[in-house]
Amino acid sequence: MAIKTGRADGTAQITLDTEKCNDCGICAEVCKGAPLIMIDGRLEIEEPRFFGCIGCGHCMCVCPQECIQINGRDMQPADVIPLPGTDKRADYQQLYDLMLSRRSVRNFRDRLVEPEIIDKITAAVATAPMGLPPSDVEILVFDTPAKVQEFAADLIAVMKKSRWLFSPLFSVLMRPFLGREYIESVNSFIRPALDIFIEEIAKGHDYLLYNAPLAMYFHCSPYADPADPLVAATYAMLAAESLGLGSCMIGTPAYFIKYSKDLKQKYNLPRKNQPGIVVIFGYPRIRFRKALRRRLAKVTYR
Numbered sequence: 022m023a024i025k026t027g028r029a030d031g032t033a034q035i036t037l038d039t040e041k042c043n044d045c046g047i048c049a050e051v052c053k054g055a056p057l058i059m060i061d062g063r064l065e066i067e068e069p070r071f072f073g074c075i076g077c078g079h080c081m082c083v084c085p086q087e088c089i090q091i092n093g094r095d096m097q098p099a100d101v102i103p104l105p106g107t108d109k110r111a112d113y114q115q116l117y118d119l120m121l122s123r124r125s126v127r128n129f130r131d132r133l134v135e136p137e138i139i140d141k142i143t144a145a146v147a148t149a150p151m152g153l154p155p156s157d158v159e160i161l162v163f164d165t166p167a168k169v170q171e172f173a174a175d176l177i178a179v180m181k182k183s184r185w186l187f188s189p190l191f192s193v194l195m196r197p198f199l200g201r202e203y204i205e206s207v208n209s210f211i212r213p214a215l216d217i218f219i220e221e222i223a224k225g226h227d228y229l230l231y232n233a234p235l236a237m238y239f240h241c242s243p244y245a246d247p248a249d250p251l252v253a254a255t256y257a258m259l260a261a262e263s264l265g266l267g268s269c270m271i272g273t274p275a276y277f278i279k280y281s282k283d284l285k286q287k288y289n290l291p292r293k294n295q296p297g298i299v300v301i302f303g304y305p306r307i308r309f310r311k312a313l314r315r316r317l318a319k320v321t322y323r
């Protein structure tokens with residue numbers, strides 16, 4: 022049975038050049054969809070097996086004979102491109118150093134992020150894994166400070182309207198339904214944060230999107246894994262870091278976009294799309310002179 026996603030309905034088509042195929046079986050090993058199968062030492066294509074071809078493209082990438090072509094689910098033979106040589110890839114230390122050097126940046130220089138830099142970020146994001154191919158991640162880009170400010174103002178207006186949902190009285194009434202942890206988060210973070218956003222924007226200070234010159238909202242279709250936009254946003258942050266930009270994830274907007282018809286309408290966001298996360302970007306105004314050692318809550322082995 023074919024997997025339905027936001028952009029795909031049906032399986033991709035597999036074309037095998039039987040003249041070139043030597044039945045090595047490597048494609049069948051990586052095919053988890055799983056229409057490629059070895060039967061009695063011969064490669065067979067059983068289109069309806071499991072999910073059928075989901076268009077992951079892995080078979081085309083591993084085939085030593087270059088004898089498989091996939092068409093469909095946003096995948097085509099032309100998408101098979103040369104693999105960067107190992108000497109061109111970041112090694113662990115380089116990647117770790119990039120990660121260690123990244124900080125959440127909320128102070129930006131008065132400089133636009135150039136369109137070619139934005140393109141590089143989105144190109145890097147497109148390499149991210151997704152729950153099911155093809156990616157259902159969408160990015161709404163705000164590429165000038167004015168556009169980001171308008172977005173922030175619109176978000177804060179929605180927050181203002183929804184403020185009562187986080188009032189102390191409402192929290193007390195809802196405590197049996199929403200649970201202690203949620204109420205504690207409302208009391209210690211959400212309500213004070215909303216108060217700061219709303220009161221400071223009135224004074225001309227944007228504590229939500231920090232007057233960033235660039236913002237991206239990552240979201241996805243209702244079919245996708247809700248983690249997809251978060252994975253994509255993480256890739257965007259790392260790409261931005263490698264390009265000399267600072268960035269910061271901004272978690273609060275998504276909660277409000279999810280329930281706001283007005284925001285969805287104004288920004289052409291599909292009504293049923295799942296909320297993801299906003300990331301702000303820009304050239305950093307303040308240089309971090311040191312890195313920080315951080316620890317996870319727990320790493321356990323069993």
Ligand SMILES: Cc1cc2nc3c(=O)[nH]c(=O)nc-3n(C[C@H](O)[C@H](O)[C@H](O)COP(=O)(O)O)c2cc1C
Nearest residue numbers: 123124125126127229269270271272273274298313
């Ligand atoms: C899911 C997520 C949501 C976040 N939301 C916000 C936010 O709404 N506002 C903000 O200023 N920072 C936000 N941040 C940034 C964190 O506060 C920041 O990552 C944290 O303080 C650690 O700092 P570092 O990124 O420099 O290590 C968010 C980060 C993540 C991962």
